[in-house]
Amino acid sequence: MKYIDEFQDPALARRLLDEIHAVTTRPWALMEVCGGQTHSIIRHGIDQLLPDNVELIHGPGCPVCVTPLETIDKALEIASRPGVIFCSFGDMLRVPGTDRDLFQVRSLGGDVRVVYSPLDALRIAQQNPDRQVVFFGIGFETTAPPNAMTVHQAERLGVTNFSMLVSHVRVPPAIEGLMTSPDCRVQAFLAAGHVCSVMGTEEYPELAERFKVPIVVTGFEPLDILEGVRRAVLQLERGEHRVENAYPRAVRDEGNPAARRMLADVFEVTDRAWRGIGTIPGSGWRLAERYRAFDAEHRFEVGAINTVEPAACRAGEVLQGLLKPHQCEAFGTTCTPRTPLGATMVSSEGACAAYYLYRRLGGPIAPATPVEATPVG
Template sequence: MKFLSEYRDADVVKRLLTEIHHTVTKPWTIMEICGGQTHSLVRNGILDMLPREITMVHGPGCPVCVTPIDMIDKAIGLALDSKAIICSFGDMVRVPGSGKNLLQAKAAGGDIRMVYSPLEALAIAKSNPEREVVFFAVGFETTAPANALSVILAKKESVKNFSLLVSHVLVPPAMEAILSDPESRIQGFLAAGHVCTVMGYREYYPLAAKYKIPIVVTGFEPVDLLQGIWMTVKQLEEGRYDLENQYSRIVREEGNLNAIAAIEEVFVVSDRDWRGIGTIPMSGYELNDEYAEFDASRKFEINPEKVEEPVECMAGNVLKGLMKPHECPQFGKACTPMHPMGAPMVSSEGACAAYYHYSRQNELVS
């Protein structure tokens, strides 16, 4: 635990806050991309300790939150209509589709199982050769290597009843989509450290140069986040727009080459729909032709209609950083974790859930 406690040290936190207060002279708006970073900022009260000149806004860095409604409906259809065993991470099961969520589909008779790894789903397929087993492959680049390895093993071991329902999304295209939005007010980014652990950060150099915006690869503990904010503010105050790596104890520029090789063997980059945001070109992964037999979307004839978020749900604006969760009129009223209107209220990395559970702003609307 010493390794973690060093990055939660109260004295270091105080020193970094002092540095930030001494450095900032102008208003700046910074977006942290990852939902895990959002939860850490809110849970640890960091937003309340920052100078009033610094506004932190919360990006679309929750893959569960941006999984399209029709993909959830497809998973439910596979469970109820095709009688497949659907395996999913636990944070997906309560995200609303157009009608039911996966937990309600389970109550309606669907064989839906929560797992910790796609390899666990592959083991279920081996143990049930008479059943089709589908793993709901949701995530950013961080979960892609394990998902790739599961189909590499399935092919090697001739497991024919295993497939992936792929809804992978990629971070750099989402950042570019945010920056190119005329309504965007983002002046600096905290990039997601876990994504860069896998992919490295070479893709971010062109973004920093093109949009003249500082990008700091940042971890998740309070010291990480405050150091990342200080590094970003320092660049902004000095008129620089460089790419810097705060998370250097974990992240290397080239990333994890073995993980990248597994991804490139199995996936190709494609356009992807993002819930609440729309289609972002070349922002997702899908299985390539060599592994098409493991693609549930090709294997099964399940094509639900595309459904938009309820018009009263402001999740899309929250995901794009255009509003804070508590600024949504439904927050804490019609929309709660027990009765979520949008995915950010129920996901374990959703910004709305973070504000509901941890933020003093929730007290203002309760």
């Protein structure tokens, strides 16, 4: 299958690994800021194939995981109101709020529906003019363009019973926030290819220069990740700190101009709280003033909500790369995908979910060679 099989070739993987081993002379810590890459790394055992002194730190790359608890609780409040049809992607339904999740809201009579596109929610609004339809719009730069387009369409079509609860976050400010933390150990970044396919790479050179860190844009298949690691380690060994595009089949420096124009029209940059991390300046989007009528938070006047994080959950440390999931005392015991304490365990891109799925038995696990497992979807 094109762009699948050739990027799981075991001979090429071995060659890349040999090169990484050959050039590595010192300990290095690299962070991937993408939940899809994290799952690919753990699923294929890539971190276990690397030299012992090359560490992969799992960053806050799961959009579900970094959605703040206050926003989850606001979603639960809105979804519980009579006359509301609350629409969301399926991975949000089991994310725990302070005292419930969207599945529980639905079991108590709330009209909570799983959709596969924000346009599905807009269509539901057109079909139910007497109901308020809300779409839970979360994600990084990857999912923001279709959400922006849907709001744009709602305005163009005059659909006044549609709104969106927005919790979009941006990667470059998150990198800055991580690098300015006193606990940061990151020496290089693997940047997410799908984010850069939308936004391009123009925001990264300044970060690479200011913090003296290589930033390598890469994809999600095993060979993509190994090539990204190889390039990052080479830069580190040479004392370089540049932006490199190791994913040219999908990423251009300018990104996707049409998508960026849509984002600039519908959204404006704002400070955004990240669950487990705190507020990062300029790290999010909200609806621009022209589209404020479609903002569910304003429409439903959901004000300040008192939230309580589970004391036993250490997801914040996991999201900052300070803790590996299996080092949390609750991992696999009181916290499982069926009884999650935090979103990192329930999300399909969460680091805790990846470790639970592939490494929960404990002890050393023989890693799969890159072609022995199917690709992460």
